[in-house]
Amino acid sequence: MIDGDAKKLLEPFEPSAEDPWDRAKAAHLLRRGGFGGTALEIDAALKAGPEGAVHALAEGDECDAYRDTLALGDVIVASNDLESLQAWWLLRCVRAGRPLREKIALFWHGHFATSLAKVERARLMLRQNRLFLERGLGPFEELLQAVSRDPAMLVWLDSNDNRRGKPNENYARELMELFSLGLGNYAEGDVKEAARAFTGWHVQGGEFFFDADKHDAGSKTVFGKSGAWDGGDVVAMCARRPECAAFLARKLFEFFVHPEPDPALVAALGESLRARGLRIGDWLASLLQSRAFYSRRARRAVIKSPVDFAVGLVRVSGATVDGKAMARAVASMGQSLFAPPTVKGWDGGRHWISAAALLARVNFAAAVSRSPKLDAFGDGSVDALLAAFVDGPIPAPVRDRLAAHVAPLHDPDTRMRTLIRTIASLPESHLC
Amino acid sequence: MTLESNGAALDVRVPAKMSGPASTPPAIATPRVPRLLGTIAVPRDLAAMWSARDKLLDANALSGTAQFNSFIGILFAGKQFGDDVLPEIGPELLFVSARQEWPAEGPAPQPKIPAFALVLHLKNAKAFGPRLEVAFQTTMGVINADRGQKAKQPFSLRTEMVDGVDVTTARSIEEASGATLPMTANYTTSIAQVGDRFVLSSTRALCIDLVHAYQRGDLDAAAVGDRVAIRGPVAYEALHENEEALIANDMLEKGSSRLEATGSIRALMEIVRLFDSGEIVRVTDGGTTGLRARVTLRTGT
Numbered sequence: 001m002i003d004g005d006a007k008k009l010l011e012p013f014e015p016s017a018e019d020p021w022d023r024a025k026a027a028h029l030l031r032r033g034g035f036g037g038t039a040l041e042i043d044a045a046l047k048a049g050p051e052g053a054v055h056a057l058a059e060g061d062e063c064d065a066y067r068d069t070l071a072l073g074d075v076i077v078a079s080n081d082l083e084s085l086q087a088w089w090l091l092r093c094v095r096a097g098r099p100l101r102e103k104i105a106l107f108w109h110g111h112f113a114t115s116l117a118k119v120e121r122a123r124l125m126l127r128q129n130r131l132f133l134e135r136g137l138g139p140f141e142e143l144l145q146a147v148s149r150d151p152a153m154l155v156w157l158d159s160n161d162n163r164r165g166k167p168n169e170n171y172a173r174e175l176m177e178l179f180s181l182g183l184g185n186y187a188e189g190d191v192k193e194a195a196r197a198f199t200g201w202h203v204q205g206g207e208f209f210f211d212a213d214k215h216d217a218g219s220k221t222v223f224g225k226s227g228a229w230d231g232g233d234v235v236a237m238c239a240r241r242p243e244c245a246a247f248l249a250r251k252l253f254e255f256f257v258h259p260e261p262d263p264a265l266v267a268a269l270g271e272s273l274r275a276r277g278l279r280i281g282d283w284l285a286s287l288l289q290s291r292a293f294y295s296r297r298a299r300r301a302v303i304k305s306p307v308d309f310a311v312g313l314v315r316v317s318g319a320t321v322d323g324k325a326m327a328r329a330v331a332s333m334g335q336s337l338f339a340p341p342t343v344k345g346w347d348g349g350r351h352w353i354s355a356a357a358l359l360a361r362v363n364f365a366a367a368v369s370r371s372p373k374l375d376a377f378g379d380g381s382v383d384a385l386l387a388a389f390v391d392g393p394i395p396a397p398v399r400d401r402l403a404a405h406v407a408p409l410h411d412p413d414t415r416m417r418t419l420i421r422t423i424a425s426l427p428e429s430h431l432c
Numbered sequence: 433m434t435l436e437s438n439g440a441a442l443d444v445r446v447p448a449k450m451s452g453p454a455s456t457p458p459a460i461a462t463p464r465v466p467r468l469l470g471t472i473a474v475p476r477d478l479a480a481m482w483s484a485r486d487k488l489l490d491a492n493a494l495s496g497t498a499q500f501n502s503f504i505g506i507l508f509a510g511k512q513f514g515d516d517v518l519p520e521i522g523p524e525l526l527f528v529s530a531r532q533e534w535p536a537e538g539p540a541p542q543p544k545i546p547a548f549a550l551v552l553h554l555k556n557a558k559a560f561g562p563r564l565e566v567a568f569q570t571t572m573g574v575i576n577a578d579r580g581q582k583a584k585q586p587f588s589l590r591t592e593m594v595d596g597v598d599v600t601t602a603r604s605i606e607e608a609s610g611a612t613l614p615m616t617a618n619y620t621t622s623i624a625q626v627g628d629r630f631v632l633s634s635t636r637a638l639c640i641d642l643v644h645a646y647q648r649g650d651l652d653a654a655a656v657g658d659r660v661a662i663r664g665p666v667a668y669e670a671l672h673e674n675e676e677a678l679i680a681n682d683m684l685e686k687g688s689s690r691l692e693a694t695g696s697i698r699a700l701m702e703i704v705r706l707f708d709s710g711e712i713v714r715v716t717d718g719g720t721t722g723l724r725a726r727v728t729l730r731t732g733t
Contacts, residue, residue: 068683068690075680078542080615087684120584121614323684 006268009292013050021050025294028391031432032256032302033057033288034099036312038375039388054288057100058137058281066095073130077122085122086337087323089129090330093311094321104280105132106307107255109337112147112179113345114156116338124152124206125338137281140248141239144180148235149201149208157343160202164216167195174343175238185243186223193220198231245278246270252284257293258301259349265292300391300431303352306333309430310364316388317420318375319368329367332360353430365424369417380412385419390428398426438708439729445715445722458553459654460524462661463645465638467531469546469670470662473655474525479518506574507567520560522553522628530638531670532618543677545618546670549633549642557628564630565600568623572602587621594640595647599624601636658714664707664730671701706730 015021026045030037034057037045045053069091076088089102096102109132116125128150135143147153148171154160162168172194176186200215201208220229223237238244249269253261261269269287276283287293304312310330314321330337334357340346378384382403386394402422409415423429434441457475481488485497504513511517529548534540554560569589576586587602601622606614622639624631626646633639645651671678675697682693708728715724 065689072680072683074612075542075676076684078612078615078677084681084684091684091687320687323687 006262006264009265009295010268010272010286010290012286012289013291013294015050021046023387024392025050026053028294028299028432029053029057029288030099031308031312031391032293034096034103035093035308036316036432038316038318039378050289054285056098057288058098058285060097062097063095066092066097069095073126077126080120080122082116082122082336082338083324083327085116085125086327086331089337090307090311090326091323093307094314100284101133101137104136104284105129106305107252108132108136108143110340110345110348111251112153113340113343114152115340119152119155121152121155121206122338124155128152129338137284138279140244140278140280141236143280144175144239145232145235147179148175148198148231151203151206151208154201154203154208159198162195162199162201163214164196164199167192167199167216169195171195171198171201172234175235178344180238180244180247181241182243182247185241185247190222193222193229194234196220197222197229197234201231239278242270242274245274248278249273249283252280253287253292256284256287258298300428302432303349304430304432305346305348305352306330306335306357306361307337308432309333309361312432313365313368313389313420313424316375317368317371318373319371320373321368321371325367326364329360329364333357333364334360358430361430362421362425365421368424369421374416374420377416380416382406382419385416385423389420389423390426391432392428394426394428438731439727441724441726443715443722443724445720447720457656458522458524459656460526460659461651461654462526463528463551463642464650464652465528465530465641465645467533467666467669468663469529469531469666470660471529472527472661473657473659474527475523475656475658476525477523478521478525479514482514482518507570508563509566511563520555522555524553526551528638528642530641531666531673532635532637539613541613541615541617543615543618543674544670545615545634547633547635547638549631549638551642552630552632554625554628554630557625557630561625561630565598565623565625568600568632594624594643597624597626597643597647599636599639599643601639603636655713657716659711661709661711663709664704667707668701668704671697671704675701 013025023042023046026042027037029050030041030045030053033054045056048056069088072088076084093099093102093106109129112128112132114125114128116122119125128147131143131146131150135146154171157170157174158168159171162171169191173191175194176191177183196216196218197220200211200213202211202214203209204211215230217228219226222229222234223241225237227233229237246266246269249272250261250266253266253269272286273283276286292298307330310326310333313319314326327337331339334352334354335346346352377388382399386399386402402419405422406415406418409418433443460473460475462471462473486494489497501513504517505511508517527548527550529546531546532544534544554564572587572589579586585604585606588605589600589602591598591600593599599622601620603620604614604616606616619634620636622631622633622636624633624639624643626643629646631639631642631646633642678697679690679693682688682697683690686693688696706729708730710725710727712723712725715722
């Protein structure tokens with residue numbers, strides 16, 4: 001791919017007679033920018049057009065059910081129970097009227113992966129989660145500064161062990177390798193010097209605390225620049241390097257659009273993010289309206305994460321679920337929220353799929369199909385349910401076998417429940 | 433079933449085939465403690481149950497008992513759980529639960545978990561009581577060593593004299609932040625030996641209240657058989673002070689809206705509010721076995 005082609009891919013998608021803004025594209029947007037849409041939500045997105053639909057994902061109306069669920073945070077964390085915390089977030093995703101905010105919080109949770117297993121205090125995890133939710137679409141440098149002072153992150157990366165004369169490199173290393181620049185874009189010496197800048201950035205009583213006695217106020221040389229830098233200076237230096245924009249843009253593109261973008265496209269993505277001052281929300285809005293986003297390569301290109309799969313299924317079906325059971329199911333699919341496996345978060349992609357994880361997905365779909373309350377899907381036909389749950393067409397023989405499978409079922413309710421769990425077990429249901 | 437002016441009684445019996453020598457279960461007296469929520473009295477010969485564990489438990493549970501047995505050996509200086517420890521404990525097992533009191537203005541944990549205690553009867557209190565005390569101290573030592581390895585705050589052990597009895601308490605030294613105490617603040621695990629009674633309590637306050645009750649003989653009349661008793665007004669208060677946590681839990685577990693969850697929790701509270709007390713007793717006599725239940729309504733309801 002040449003640079004000009006890459007830049008064209010980032011231009012806004014312009015609907016035309018040959019390539020119109022249709023239900024399939026609106027549903028694609030709701031799946032990627034959120035967790036999937038009901039028929040009504042797809043109708044609304046279709047009416048709003050590509051720009052209006054993206055705006056609604058981040059700025060649409062929030063319903064009482066979401067606000068009531070969000071308000072439970074402080075009560076939930078009092079029990080310090082991981083499952084309750086997970087259930088709370090999943091139900092928020094199910095009820096969100098501005099799902100892009102929850103989706104970006106999910107992205108940052110994987111990016112700045114922090115686990116209750118080490119942090120131990122759910123209150124600190126809640127605070128970090130609120131940070132991602134409230135500032136996840138804002139300027140990246142501000143987010144990175146806030147994360148660098150976030151008590152959960154400081155506990156997670158042993159910041160209390162980082163003292164003058166005995167620096168602990170954990171945070172400085174992950175700041176460069178995982179949070180802002182990526183491997184190969186900094187030198188070992190930068191990590192060592194940056195670690196000195198973060199000395200004294202501690203946690204005390206669950207709050208960020210700058211311990212001046214433990215801080216190394218001497219001169220440090222980071223990225224070739226010398227000065228009496230502190231942690232905030234190093235964060236700003238990292239965020240302002242061009243490699244940061246490219247690193248972030250690639251990761252966001254792979255999360256929202258498709259994996260393995262061409263190098264020329266990565267360069268163009270980085271340039272465009274940098275041009276927007278690393279304001280994530282602005283840039284993401286343009287990405288979700290881009291030609292790349294609606295290109296053939298982006299369709300069915302992403303394996304749904306367990307959260308995407310489970311939340312999408314519940315949202316689209318209108319099911320009422322036990323949030324804690326849903327949390328257990330999502331964890332058994334391989335994504336234990338608030339407890340990522342390592343500092344690198346979840347590998348994602350093909351790693352989401354294993355025999356055990358697929359079985360957990362199918363079992364969850366069966367549980368959803370038994371929900372006391374489910375929405376109606378058009379005329380209840382095989383095609384209506386396929387349109388609701390699957391991105392794009394499925395092979396005709398598969399569709400025919402589905403139809404044959406439910407043909408003997410005359411009770412419309414039984415037929416719909418059978419179709420939901422059967423469709424959710426199709427390979428196509430795990431792609432978006 | 434009998435309807436009474438202030439409640440109802442239900443007596444259900446079925447014929448029972450008795451095996452083994454007839455023996456009268458011991459009578460257990462319930463101590464009167466403030467804010468008493470409920471009691472469970474279960475006369476059981478623990479040593480006999482342990483001997484029959486291969487008939488009572490499945491293979492998984494049995495392998496767990498083997499591990500437990502070896503851990504007990506550490507706590508009791510090489511003693512065997514089944515042969516040396518359990519035979520020291522009499523069959524009068526009593527569980528007591530009481531609502532905790534928190535300062536009106538000060539910080540409190542959420543949820544506020546009621547205190548609970550196990551009261552054991554020791555056959556050779558003078559010899560075995562100190563062994564239980566050491567076992568408790570050793571357990572806290574093991575827990576502290578484990579918490580130290582994980583860089584967690586340890587528990588501090590303190591002993592105080594209450595009514596001439598030593599009360600030993602393990603208290604977390606975790607720092608509180610904000611207006612809410614951590615849930616661990618619900619627990620200040622304590623032990624005390626009062627005569628031939630050994631008290632293991634989830635809180636210091638309940639332990640002290642039990643010490644007072646046993647030392648002063650402030651007990652209800654002893655009764656025979658398995659008994660579960662609950663006090664309605666205290667249960668209502670326990671639900672009331674945890675209403676927000678219960679609503680949140682209902683919303684999470686049922687996926688219900690706040691309105692629905694509030695409705696179902698308040699309905700439960702209103703039902704509990706109707707009752708003054710409730711008791712279920714297992715009755716075995718004359719070749720029959722069964723349950724006798726009695727509920728007393730609050731005056732004026």
